[in-house]
Amino acid sequence: MREEVFHYRLANPTHREIMSHTNHGRKLNFAPGPSALPLEVLQKAQSEMLNYNGTGVGVMEMSHRSAEFGEIVNRAISNLIDLMSIPPNYKVLFMQGGGTGQFAAVAMNLMRLKPGHTADYFVTGTWSQKAAKEAEKYGKVNYVLPHSKRFQGVPHSNTWNLDDQASYIYFCSNETIHGVEFHDIPRTNSDIPIVADMSSNILTREIDVSKYGLIYFGAQKNVGPAGVTIVIIREDLIGRAMPSTPAVLDYKTIASNNSLFNTPPCYSIYMCGLVFEWLASHGGVAAMGEKSDLKSSLLYEIVDSSRDFYHCTIDKAHRSRVNVTFRIGGANGDEALEKKFLEEAANLHMIQLKGHRSIGGIRASLYNAVPVEHTLKLADFMRDFQRRFGATEC
Numbered sequence: 572m573r574e575e576v577f578h579y580r581l582a583n584p585t586h587r588e589i590m591s592h593t594n595h596g597r598k599l600n601f602a603p604g605p606s607a608l609p610l611e612v613l614q615k616a617q618s619e620m621l622n623y624n625g626t627g628v629g630v631m632e633m634s635h636r637s638a639e640f641g642e643i644v645n646r647a648i649s650n651l652i653d654l655m656s657i658p659p660n661y662k663v664l665f666m667q668g669g670g671t672g673q674f675a676a677v678a679m680n681l682m683r684l685k686p687g688h689t690a691d692y693f694v695t696g697t698w699s700q701k702a703a704k705e706a707e708k709y710g711k712v713n714y715v716l717p718h719s720k721r722f723q724g725v726p727h728s729n730t731w732n733l734d735d736q737a738s739y740i741y742f743c744s745n746e747t748i749h750g751v752e753f754h755d756i757p758r759t760n761s762d763i764p765i766v767a768d769m770s771s772n773i774l775t776r777e778i779d780v781s782k783y784g785l786i787y788f789g790a791q792k793n794v795g796p797a798g799v800t801i802v803i804i805r806e807d808l809i810g811r812a813m814p815s816t817p818a819v820l821d822y823k824t825i826a827s828n829n830s831l832f833n834t835p836p837c838y839s840i841y842m843c844g845l846v847f848e849w850l851a852s853h854g855g856v857a858a859m860g861e862k863s864d865l866k867s868s869l870l871y872e873i874v875d876s877s878r879d880f881y882h883c884t885i886d887k888a889h890r891s892r893v894n895v896t897f898r899i900g901g902a903n904g905d906e907a908l909e910k911k912f913l914e915e916a917a918n919l920h921m922i923q924l925k926g927h928r929s930i931g932g933i934r935a936s937l938y939n940a941v942p943v944e945h946t947l948k949l950a951d952f953m954r955d956f957q958r959r960f961g962a963t964e965c
């Protein structure tokens with residue numbers, strides 16, 4: 572890994588070159604979502620925007636019932652199946668309503684799998700908390716973890732309270748706001764279907780899809796523009812929705828219409844397809860996993876060796892590889908110093924580093940489209956900032 576950093580250092584152009592030539596004056600974008608897309612994908616979309624593949628119209632202007640759009644959908648699905656080695660007994664669905672829509676859809680479709688209408692929820696941050704709250708409308712939510720106001724990791728499995736009669740077990744594999752990540756599927760020793768919100772870490776590491784009943788993710792972090800939510804669902808879990816489920820949230824309706832039940836977010840789906848092709852041509856998910864490890868470890872190493880100038884509150888075992896969160900000036904953060912950090916970073920064209928308004932501090936989102944070079948620039952800046960402002964704190 573160190574050799575790789577060295578290689579990147581050698582190949583690392585000056586900041587001016589990045590801004591003027593290689594990157595078309597684009598910023599170094601560390602946004603949590605919607606977030607950076609690969610430049611090559613944007614360029615390809617640009618080249619096809621006015622006239623897609625000789626059709627004389629752009630994808631935004633095309634009927635979702637046309638043969639061309641049908642091919643776009645099918646190609647995107649089959650590329651995702653290849654990238655993630657999705658087994659044949661799973662369906663890939665393009666839906667709308669975002670991650671928040673899935674908070675309801677999951678419960679409406681799966682809560683009644685077992686007579687008790689209960690579901691197990693791991694709450695490890697804001698997003699799983701919101702999902703659990705929404706699910707309470709449709710059944711009984713069993714909170715697996717001890718209640719906590721501060722999300723700093725995943726409590727030890729000896730504290731877990733699992734219900735062996737649950738219809739499904741739900742967790743969020745990466746909490747985007749707090750920066751808490753499960754590095755493996757929770758071991759539950761049962762065959763109860765596991766549902767995962769992978770909105771912020773999908774395609775950033777290899778996973779075994781066959782261990783899950785359902786995986787979903789909004790596109791706007793690692794996959795494409797906002798507007799489409801992708802669901803990967805085991806076929807036997809389709810067709811189990813409660814009768815009041817709206818048709819657009821019923822997995823059966825969407826699956827039996829190949830995601831074309833009503834007008835889908837056509838352009839977002841097309842962009843996701845381009846990102847899947849880009850991922851395949853850049854080493855696939857395995858390569859993205861290595862890149863995510865490298866990028867996040869560059870920043871965590873600085874945090875850990877900063878003698879608490881930079882402070883990450885998340886347990887080391889559950890720190891996110893895609894949302895690196897930290898405070899500056901000690902555990903509670905010095906807001907003036909954090910403001911200065913953000914201002915200086917912005918002057919160096921590094922943007923969207925502000926932590927979520929609910930917790931403050933700094934958050935660097937390092938999704939697949941964020942190059943290692945950009946992370947190295949941020950790492951250099953963090954070191955320099957500490958040299959200039961850290962003396963008294965250390």
Ligand SMILES: Cc1ncc(COP(=O)(O)O)c(C=O)c1O
Nearest residue numbers: 669670671698745747770771789
């Ligand atoms: C992990 C996770 N789940 C769910 C959501 C909610 O997604 P949406 O805003 O698309 O409803 C987000 C939003 O950032 C998220 O990060």
